Amino acid sequence: MKIRNRITLWITGAGLIAGLLSSVVIFYEMLEQPYELLDAELDSQAHTLLRGFMPARGTLVPLADRAMLDSLGRLYWLKIYDRQHRVLYTSSLARFADLPLRIQHGGYNVRATIPREAASLEQDDSGEVKFRVRVFSIPLGNEEYIIQIARPMEKLQEEISDLLISIGIGLILYSILLIFLGYFAAGRILRPISDINALAREISDKTLDKRIPLGTNQDEIHALSSSLNKMFDRLQYSFERQKEFITNAAHELKTPIAMQRLFWGEALQRRDLPPDFMARLNCQSEILLRMERLVKNLLDLSALQCQETCERTWINLIRLLTTLLSEFKEIFQAKGIDLRVDLEDPVHLPGDEDKLRRMLINLIDNAVRYNREEDGEIRISLKMKNQKVLFEIYNSGKGIPDTELDRVFEQFYRVEKSRSSSSGGSGLGLTIVRRIVELHHGHISITSEQDRWTRIQIVLPGT
Numbered sequence: 001m002k003i004r005n006r007i008t009l010w011i012t013g014a015g016l017i018a019g020l021l022s023s024v025v026i027f028y029e030m031l032e033q034p035y036e037l038l039d040a041e042l043d044s045q046a047h048t049l050l051r052g053f054m055p056a057r058g059t060l061v062p063l064a065d066r067a068m069l070d071s072l073g074r075l076y077w078l079k080i081y082d083r084q085h086r087v088l089y090t091s092s093l094a095r096f097a098d099l100p101l102r103i104q105h106g107g108y109n110v111r112a113t114i115p116r117e118a119a120s121l122e123q124d125d126s127g128e129v130k131f132r133v134r135v136f137s138i139p140l141g142n143e144e145y146i147i148q149i150a151r152p153m154e155k156l157q158e159e160i161s162d163l164l165i166s167i168g169i170g171l172i173l174y175s176i177l178l179i180f181l182g183y184f185a186a187g188r189i190l191r192p193i194s195d196i197n198a199l200a201r202e203i204s205d206k207t208l209d210k211r212i213p214l215g216t217n218q219d220e221i222h223a224l225s226s227s228l229n230k231m232f233d234r235l236q237y238s239f240e241r242q243k244e245f246i247t248n249a250a251h252e253l254k255t256p257i258a259m260q261r262l263f264w265g266e267a268l269q270r271r272d273l274p275p276d277f278m279a280r281l282n283c284q285s286e287i288l289l290r291m292e293r294l295v296k297n298l299l300d301l302s303a304l305q306c307q308e309t310c311e312r313t314w315i316n317l318i319r320l321l322t323t324l325l326s327e328f329k330e331i332f333q334a335k336g337i338d339l340r341v342d343l344e345d346p347v348h349l350p351g352d353e354d355k356l357r358r359m360l361i362n363l364i365d366n367a368v369r370y371n372r373e374e375d376g377e378i379r380i381s382l383k384m385k386n387q388k389v390l391f392e393i394y395n396s397g398k399g400i401p402d403t404e405l406d407r408v409f410e411q412f413y414r415v416e417k418s419r420s421s422s423s424g425g426s427g428l429g430l431t432i433v434r435r436i437v438e439l440h441h442g443h444i445s446i447t448s449e450q451d452r453w454t455r456i457q458i459v460l461p462g463t
Helices: 003-050 066-075 154-202 220-269 275-306 317-327 329-335 353-369 402-407 417-422 429-439
Strands: 053-056 059-062 077-081 087-090 108-113 128-140 143-152 313-316 338-343 348-351 377-385 388-396 443-449 453-461
Touching: 003 066, 003 128, 003 143, 003 154, 059 087, 128 154, 154 220, 220 275, 275 429, 313 317, 313 353, 317 329, 317 338, 317 353, 317 377, 329 353, 348 353, 348 453, 353 377, 353 388, 353 429, 353 453, 402 443, 429 443
Parallel strands: 338 377
Antiparallel strands: 053 059, 077 087, 077 143, 108 128, 128 143, 313 348, 377 388, 388 453, 443 453
């Protein structure tokens, strides 16, 4: 899971827990308040109702205002007891349901069934009604009476249910809002890291001079950016020292190799040496030639890697390619290679002629080197399309396995080490080709069918 999603979940979860706790507290307070008001109302009405009676010989006699008692009796469930819990008075509502008497401090809730046709208390179809009950011990005259008074709570229950639904809907909307706000906040929090990640992707061995800008805040992001910049400094220093070492080593090797070539050339001119020794001299001369090619390739590659751009002039690529093919003509004939060329004149592009010549030489040389030993074939196509130069070279041969196609452009990588060594390959030819294509802002790709053919395609901007 992405960090942004995790932060969103954490923010949403924390906010939802806080909102849930707040809702519980608010609901509890809102639930207690109606009960407190209802208990206070029952207390007041109990005293008011009792004042409507007069003690007389162990019983209670209603005063003249009987209408008031009947009116309150339809609203309140009421029973009056003496100290022996004998019922002295029952309201009209109390005749339809019997509520348990509990002598306790505070009120309590009781459910009872009262048919709707008997009394309309907004009960449901089952006729069940919830009452809030209070029991008081109130003195009147010289006696003390127990008053059990209750009031239906159906409307209050509906309001509580509506309140619960409102709180639930509010929590759902609150959660959705939290998710959006959390996702937005996580994006703002992680934006500096995204910027650092984007800049880090742009930094490669070709752009090690780039650095992540440090923000003004001395926070963890600043520390991370600073650490990454120091790491890039070390990497840049190592790459530069590596390139410098390769360049210096190659330069230092050129002179002794040239002297060795001169010596082997003179030795091979002699006719007084034994045949077997001459064969060994020829073998060593070939090894020295491969070493010379390797050193030259290393120097060329080192120089190309140090360059970011190249000087460009308008080049007639058809003429350049035709010249090179004429130089390879004898090699094609000696190896029995069938050359097929498809050129669409004119093909001009801005580029570095020396580098493009080196690119074409390496590609043609590879096509010859890794072709079939007999009845080989090379196809070359060069044309312009949509202001793009399209170059394609195809050769028959053993091909390249699919698993190794992505690695053929790596330095010193060879598909068949033994075959490449015997043919003089160093594993740098295609690396140099790719770097030249990159300097011309082009694209190179390779496809192959094992044991049959290999095709390299290059696209270069024509303007």
